[in-house]
Amino acid sequence: MSTLLRTFRLWTAMLALAGLALVATPAAPPSFAQQPSQVNPTADAVKEDQLLNQLRIINGRGTIPDVKSYNLEQPRGRDWRSFQEVTLPWIGAIAILGMLALLVLFYLMRGMVRLESGRSGRTIVRFNAFERFVHWMTATCFIILAITGLNITFGRKLLLPLMSPDAFTAWSQAGKYAHNFLSFPFTLGVVLIFLMWIGGNLPSGSDIEWLRKGGGLLRRSAHAPPAGRFNAGQKMIYWIVVLGGGAMAATGYMLMFPFYLTDVAGMQNTAMVHGIVAVLFVAIMFAHAYIGTIGMEGAFEAMGTGTVDVNWAREHHSKWLEDEAAKSRGAAPPSGARATPAE
Amino acid sequence: MARMKFLCDADRCIECNACVTACKNEHEVPWGINRRRVVTLNDGQPGERSVSMACMHCTDAPCQAVCPTSAIFTTADAVVLHSKDICIGCGYCFYACPFGAPQYPKVGNFGSRGKMDKCTYCAGGPEADGSKEEYEKYGANRLAEGKLPLCAEMCSTKSLLAGDGDIIAQIYKERVVKRGYGSGAWGWKTAYRETIAS
Numbered sequence: 444m445s446t447l448l449r450t451f452r453l454w455t456a457m458l459a460l461a462g463l464a465l466v467a468t469p470a471a472p473p474s475f476a477q478q479p480s481q482v483n484p485t486a487d488a489v490k491e492d493q494l495l496n497q498l499r500i501i502n503g504r505g506t507i508p509d510v511k512s513y514n515l516e517q518p519r520g521r522d523w524r525s526f527q528e529v530t531l532p533w534i535g536a537i538a539i540l541g542m543l544a545l546l547v548l549f550y551l552m553r554g555m556v557r558l559e560s561g562r563s564g565r566t567i568v569r570f571n572a573f574e575r576f577v578h579w580m581t582a583t584c585f586i587i588l589a590i591t592g593l594n595i596t597f598g599r600k601l602l603l604p605l606m607s608p609d610a611f612t613a614w615s616q617a618g619k620y621a622h623n624f625l626s627f628p629f630t631l632g633v634v635l636i637f638l639m640w641i642g643g644n645l646p647s648g649s650d651i652e653w654l655r656k657g658g659g660l661l662r663r664s665a666h667a668p669p670a671g672r673f674n675a676g677q678k679m680i681y682w683i684v685v686l687g688g689g690a691m692a693a694t695g696y697m698l699m700f701p702f703y704l705t706d707v708a709g710m711q712n713t714a715m716v717h718g719i720v721a722v723l724f725v726a727i728m729f730a731h732a733y734i735g736t737i738g739m740e741g742a743f744e745a746m747g748t749g750t751v752d753v754n755w756a757r758e759h760h761s762k763w764l765e766d767e768a769a770k771s772r773g774a775a776p777p778s779g780a781r782a783t784p785a786e
Numbered sequence: 787m788a789r790m791k792f793l794c795d796a797d798r799c800i801e802c803n804a805c806v807t808a809c810k811n812e813h814e815v816p817w818g819i820n821r822r823r824v825v826t827l828n829d830g831q832p833g834e835r836s837v838s839m840a841c842m843h844c845t846d847a848p849c850q851a852v853c854p855t856s857a858i859f860t861t862a863d864a865v866v867l868h869s870k871d872i873c874i875g876c877g878y879c880f881y882a883c884p885f886g887a888p889q890y891p892k893v894g895n896f897g898s899r900g901k902m903d904k905c906t907y908c909a910g911g912p913e914a915d916g917s918k919e920e921y922e923k924y925g926a927n928r929l930a931e932g933k934l935p936l937c938a939e940m941c942s943t944k945s946l947l948a949g950d951g952d953i954i955a956q957i958y959k960e961r962v963v964k965r966g967y968g969s970g971a972w973g974w975k976t977a978y979r980e981t982i983a984s
Contacts, residue, residue, distance in 0.1 A: 487832045487833040488796075488797070488833040488835055488969045489827045489828050489833050489834075489835050489969070490969060490970065491969070491970050491972055491973075491975070492970070492975075494827070495975075501827065503825040503826050503827040503828075503829065503837075504825070504826045504827075504829040505823055505824065505825050505826070506803065506823075506824065507806075507820055507823055509818075509820065511886060512820060512823045512825070512886055513825060514825075514886050515825040515827065515837055515839055515885075515972070515973075516839075516884055516885060516972070516973055516976060517884055517885075517886070518884050518976045519884075520848055520881065520882045520883050520884040521848055521882075521884060521976070523848075523852075523881050523882055524848035524851050524852050524882040527851075527852045527878065527882065528851050528852060594854070595854045595876065596854070598854060598855075599853075599854050599855065599856055603855070603856060608855070608856065608869075608872050609871065609872070611855060612855050612857075612871065612872045612873075612874060615854065615855050615874050616874045619874050619875070619876060623895065623896060623898065698877075699896050699898070700896055701877055701899075707880070707881065707886070710881055711881045714878075714881060
């Protein structure tokens with residue numbers, strides 16, 4: 444009985460299997476064909492396009508100590524390139540050539556700002572030896588930093604065609620070292636300038652009047668408005684040097700010690716700030732150098748010998764002259780000078 | 787002339803780093819400098835992919851455009867090479883490079899960089915092909931011997947392909963069709979302004 448039952452079960456099972464096979468066979472090919480899509484390994488794979496849309500830098504994990512290398516891709520390098528190749532040279536050319544053109548135009552129209560009352564023959568100390576040393580140390584560094592810096596942006600276009608590639612590299616390499624090393628005395632100079640002249644460079648009420656009258660520079664007949672030791676124009680130069688120089692130093696040291704403080708995006712931004720501030724700084728310093736030399740009679744000696752003619756002081760820094768005179772003896776300005784009261 | 791390119795099939799890369807080792811050994815690249823590296827994205831998560839990356843030898847290369855001394859040039863095979871005699875180590879090419887390829891030995895003061903070093907597509911430098919100077923500065927010049935870059939030749943899964951751009955793009959396309967998927971040619975859009983439809 445039990446054997447009969449077992450045989451029956453066996454047959455039933457076999458029949459069932461055969462039936463299943465019959466039913467299953469027609470359906471089998473499509474299920475095999477679909478298999479790759481069921482196990483598509485890219486279904487949730489990272490996609491470049493998607494990552495590029497989400498992130499500006501595609502970053503992953505690497506196995507070498509250099510963490511910068513974990514960035515797989517940063518297409519913004521192309522943007523930085525166009526800044527470096529197009530934007531910065533244009534800003535620089537417009538700022539610097541524009542300033543030079545303005546200065547030439549100004550010189551042709553206004554000429555040298557003369558000492559209207561002539562020289563008195565009496566002088567007064569304007570900058571002591573230390574102040575002049577700091578000024579010229581900073582200025583010398585600035586000029587070399589500016590030339591070697593402009594060489595990086597413009598040298599390839601302007602200088603390289605004129606010399607052999609080897610000579611241009613030798614000059615640029617020396618320029619890079621000069622740029623790196625002179626940053627230290629330049630920074631020191633900016634710090635000293637900040638400290639030693641802060642007293643005379645805080646904004647005051649007379650600055651508005653001075654600026655309103657254009658410093659008396661624009662028209663030949665105009666007298667310079669009264670000013671203390673530094674007039675509003677000089678105060679602007681002071682703050683441009685302190686803040687601009689500070690920005691140049693901060694970004695410069697970040698470029699000099701790359702990747703200590705920031706990643707590649709930060710380094711790109713740092714280089715952009717350094718470049719833009721630099722070309723504007725150079726343009727403004729042309730104006731500073733102009734008014735300190737051929738732009739104004741009697742101005743250069745302030746930083747040259749350190750003394751200025753009393754009449755120069757009266758015409759351009761009347762309040763300062765009064766203060767100095769009051770300080771020295773509590774008396775009126777030297778009598779040798781023409782006693783026209785400043786307006 | 788062929789237009790040489792690299793293509794990393796990320797669906798095949800197993801992050802074995804053989805390409806990195808092959809490159810280091812072939813060119814005797816010093817410690818601290820990696821001409822090629824493998825980056826793993828979504829590490830340990832579903833969809834993880836590894837990509838072997840080096841200089842992609844870009845069309846209209848950004849490094850070449852920003853170099854202040856014109857040290858970087860493109861050969862007739864569209865390989866981007868550079869002259870270590872002309873380089874001043876300013877570091878600009880690293881900021882411009884979309885793939886982080888330029889490397890600098892740490893020499894001199896501060897963070898100051900030495901002469902830039904990067905993947906040469908195993909094509910040496912401006913010196914005479916196969917000369918001792920060329921080898922010391924840039925490593926082997928396999929291309930001049932009719933061989934392709936060793937990293938790709940060495941790749942155990944043939945994930946990394948090197949050679950004429952049209953041919954490797956064709957190989958990749960065939961793979962994608964055959965296996966039914968492909969996560970794309972990494973970096974091609976940025977480097978060559980083109981993609982391989984998959």
